[in-house]
Amino acid sequence: MSKETSAARPGQRVTNGGGAAAGGPGKICQFKLVLLGESAVGKSSLVLRFVKGQFHEYQESTIGAAFLTQTVCLEDTTVKFEIWDTAGQERYHSLAPMYYRGAQAAIVVYDITNQDTFGRAKTWVKELQRQASPNIVIALAGNKADLANKRMVEYEEANTYAEENSLLFMETSAKTAMNVNDIFLAIAQKLPKNESGAGGSGNTGNINVGSSRTQESSSGCCK
């Protein structure tokens, strides 16, 4: 646990700089992103690679959920990810809904060397489609792509599945950093960057809904 918490700090540092810099020109959007998947598929490694650029061969298994932040700069906007890295172990499954609820994006991770994890990923996707917010951006990540010689899940298979369910799909490797930043960037680009998207983190959820409604109703009145 201490490892995860210490991991959270550098991410915060990055965000800090980004937040301060982006005060002027571009707008800042904040998104809640959740990582789901079977245990030991590399969720924490993926996040660690993305946030800190690190990789630990023997990553301890996550307890509960870890929280990290990272900022991504697109052309005109700064996207701040609040990343909830959930534990993959079955006993923590009960916590997952709390983290994907209200999340604007989710990465469902499986291990390309393990067919079962792909099956589990499919159930996660199903659960997200049923129970997460309807416009959630879901990405499917086939992790451990560096172990291609032990591959059990074919790229084509996963890709067709992703296309059928309109998911973002990439094969990633936290170890070699392959596609790690790319998948987060792809998510950042796909996320809606309007007001409601930014406010969706929910601090002022009520107020936001209200204000957007005022606009609508007033327009209704005028027309």
Add this chain to the structure above:
Amino acid sequence: MAAATDFQLNKTEEIMEGFLCPVCLQDLTSIAQLQVHFEEKHSAEDKALLNSLKSIFSKARKLLNDSDTEDDAPCASKLPESKAGGAKIYSNIFSQNSVPPCLPNCNDPWNWQNTATVPQRSHTSLFKTIRSDRIDTYVAETNKLLLRLDKLLADAPSDPVKRKAQERELVPWVDDACVPLCPDCGRSFSALTRRRHHCRLCGAIMCNKCSIFMSMAFAKQLVAPVHVATLMSGSSAQGKSSPGHSRGNSGSRHVLDGSAGFSLRRSGSQGSLNSIASMMDQLTGEQHLRVCQHCHQRVCARDRAVQQRQHQPLLALLYRKLMTDRATLYRLLPQYRTMAASLWSGESVYNLSDACELRLKVLRLGDSINATAQKIKTLGPVEVQQSQLNDPENQPPLGPRQELLQKRIYQSAAAFLKTNVLGLDKLPDAEELQQLQTKRREQAARRLAEERKAAELAELRAEQALIKLRQRDAEVITTRNARDRSLNSSGSSAHERRALVHRPSPGASVGEEGWGGDADAHVVTATDDPVVQQMNIIRNYIKQAREACRYEEVSTLEKNLKELQVEYRRLNGTT
């Protein structure tokens, strides 16, 4: 006296005397006339200057008069001025004595010194070649000593006899027979009272008194890896001085200044005679390394040089502290401002206590910056002298530039504080905050009510429109044309759609509440409850985030904690 020689002057052409006008050389018989003449004809000239020059002119002019026509002929011909102008030229020469007298090109008409004939000789290059030779020698010598020391220390056998053999193998020892007298104190050796000892670094022979035991710790400190480690730990910011660098040429170059004399003397220290393994050596050999004074001083000088390079002036240290404080403050300020603004607007995103804490932190940082800046400002010669005492070599004296620098640093820090910390926004106290929050809540509620009313109104209108439509439909039975109908129906459906959008929004979270299903199944016991565990994790995160002043994240995490608490209560309620 002057009056007596009045009329002889015209005849004597070579020497002119009398009341001569300094400019046109006219003889004007009396002082009064000369003055009148001068004021009339040469009043344009710089009187004060000419007056001051009057006394020398009478003499100088005479000398110049001759040379004017001969030596300086080219100069004079270059100048378009008349004789009257000539006076101006000379006056200018006197006044412009600040002009550098020896320009390489003597075409300059102002340059009346005969510079061309003075040969210029530069010794700089000669000096440089000699100096670089010397430096190279000392650098090489010192490095040789250090390399030997490194080898001596690297895999020294613990057995004194073997060790001695290794030492002799590494450093060729001077044959005892060659050294009849101690080269340092000049006394003769004897087998019992004054034995011969060898320097372990250069192999030279000296007596016991003239040798020095270098402690192993010091020796180890001198050779690279450990030395670098202490260097790194000594000042973390000194990262630039890589190990290679500190051991390299420039490192040893300083040594030269200190040890120049010794190495010269040492060249004469080739002596004679033989030695037997002494008990003394064996006894102390484990703790110490016997070296001659020269080698010792040389390595010491190098050590000093390295340490000196590590040493940082107090001013630099203080300045670094100031800048780090400033950077943190700069990082914290925007956060504080957003927090304060949020609190003043009555939002409940941030905690008041958090904000207070942050404010305190900011103020404390400001204090620290102020204190550091004051210290820098008053960092007078006293401290500098103190550091000079510690470090007697080449501390530059406190000059006006440093004073200026210190003053500037202080001013900039003061300006920074003035703009950033003095005008720090106040925070509302608890009561005010409550008022603000209730006010905001009321406003929000009012707005919500208004919106709801508006929505209802819109719905009502939509219904009315529908009713109207139907009525109209009823009224207009078959004669209506197709375009009209399509227009109206599209308008009404838009209304309906809007109404649909509005309806669920008051309870927006309802739609997302569907996560009950399998939550209970995995809760084993209360102590092993993942929710409890996660709550603890989140609490820990909150603590850390608060320590790191990431209040935005604190709020996110606190929200999550609340969710978890709700969830926990719900679970406990149901089971």
